[in-house]
Amino acid sequence: MESLLPRLSHTLVHAKSLEELTRPLLDMLQQVTKLDSTYLTRIDLPHSQQHVLYTCNRGRLEMPEGLVVPWQDTLCRRALEDRQPYTADVVSSWGDSEAARALGLHTYVSAPVRLPQGQLYGTLCAASGVEQAMPDGAMATLELFAGLIGQQVERELLLQELQQRNLELANYALTDALTGLPNRHALMEELPRMWARAERDGRSVLLAFIDLDGFKQINDQHGHEAGDQLLQTVARQLLNALRDSDFAARIGGDEFVMVGTGPEISQSATQVLYELEERLALATQCDVAVAEDLLHYPGASVGVVAVHPAQTSTEQALALADAAMYENKTRRRTRSGIH
Template identity: 50%
Template sequence: MEILLDRLANSVSNAEDLEGLTRPLLELLELVTGLESTYLTQIDEERGVQHVQYARNSSGLQIPEGLSVPWEDTLCKRALESEQMFTDDVSGCWGDSEAARQLGIKTYMSQPVRGINGGLYGTLCAASSQRVSTAASTTKVLGLFARLIAHQVEREHLLHALRSTNAELSSHALTDPLTGVANRRALILELRRRLAQANREGSMVEVAFVDLDGFKAINDQYGHESGDRFLVYIASRLSAGTRTGDLLARYGGDEFVIVTSHGDGQALRDRLEKITVGQYISHGVVIDYPGASVGLVSSAPGDTDAEALLARADTAMYAQKKARKAAR
């Protein structure tokens, strides 16, 4: 028994997931009960199905992993409803179970696996094709194992929820809430990464800085809600004009940045300026927009300063803005 407890302690302390905990417990359960098959089930009461998640079979009786049976036909449901967690006369006690009859189960015991809120996750079971008597204390051991599994299930649910929440928070932290594109922080982080990669590979990074000329007048004339809708519209147009692997980010109020490694050069700037030209209609507002000013720069070998490269792109944008005004 001392060796058994040592193995139990090791299995619990070293388990990294539900399977890592359950499999040694099933082995220990076989030793404690003397029954041929030990298994953990998961129950979907809404669909009315019981699924054998993990199983250990040491003799003639085989409870296959992955087996799914109707919940209404199971010994587990009958045991829970009658609060009879052990019998060595399955046919005399629950002879109406077709699944038990097909599997040839004569001795059966189980304990529910419940979450912290009391919800039924599944059952921990042991069964045999022979009549086997067990000590009353065995049911207590089975209950202990079921509680250990329940704690692991809850732990994994909490970890999954935590990871999902962290992923969502990370996404919000790197996304512009209005337009849904990357924000300035995400832009800086990605530009630094791409500059480092370009230096390793002997390539270059291109940065297009987009400024929405006349945006202040749109806000003043039509209101900030219309201005916001216009920004969302422009973001979608710019996104449509990018290529696979490009990064589109909102840099400031009416400024966007595209980072690319495609080497489009002048063609990229022309495409972005052209794609922002057009008539915008929304909520009764009609705007004939003449297009944005776009400054384009390329990184040089050894460039590592993302902010400096953005500043150069900003300067190039203002030069383009000045040239467009002069041409009108």
């Protein structure tokens, strides 16, 4: 073991992943045990399977990486249950294991790999196709390496959990809590990407500004729960009305914005804008449950524009769409008296 200390120290300092740690340890373990194959397994108890993750094969017996065997048939399960980590005669000890028989295992030794809280992660094993005694200190080395691997697994699991939480926080920061749509911040991050994509493809950008007319009155007359239901319903219907490449966001209050790529710059966008305005206006019409009745919402004011991404900034485009929406709102007020 003393001759391995420099290499072990180097491995512990420089290994950045489970694989970078395990492969040198398997090689060192093979030198200590003198057995044909050393390998790390992952135990999947919910699916009752054992997976061979990494191996080091130096003799006649070769343990294949990626091998999956039923947990109930493994020597590792038997060794754990019988508290017998080593045998030089697998047939006499556990002759009922089909996997061991198929692989030609004769000598076998293993140590459980556990996380610091005691959960079983897998096993660190060594095996040979012939009868071999365990050298002095080999079992202690095996257990030491199993502990080191368990610590690395724990670090990686904690890192994965931290990354997942950071991702969730980032998504939360970019999502409108009520509707589940992207929020204003997410929209402002998406607009430059949409501009770049449209300019690269030689297309215009379609931008729509949507304002829910009469929203304040609904809140005042029917309560905020009715207003929330209206926002949620409109958000769902807007999503259903969009193309996969389109992007919709709730930017605050009763306002939504939709952005997507339009026709080629050389083509007229008049018909596309008309159809988009009609589609979005229709998507904002809905019925909302109020007490024991249904409140019919006749739809929002929608302003749509098509802009040249190389000639119009995102801020200018938003202002143009906002102005188009107010023009639409004025026409609607004139026709129906909606405020």
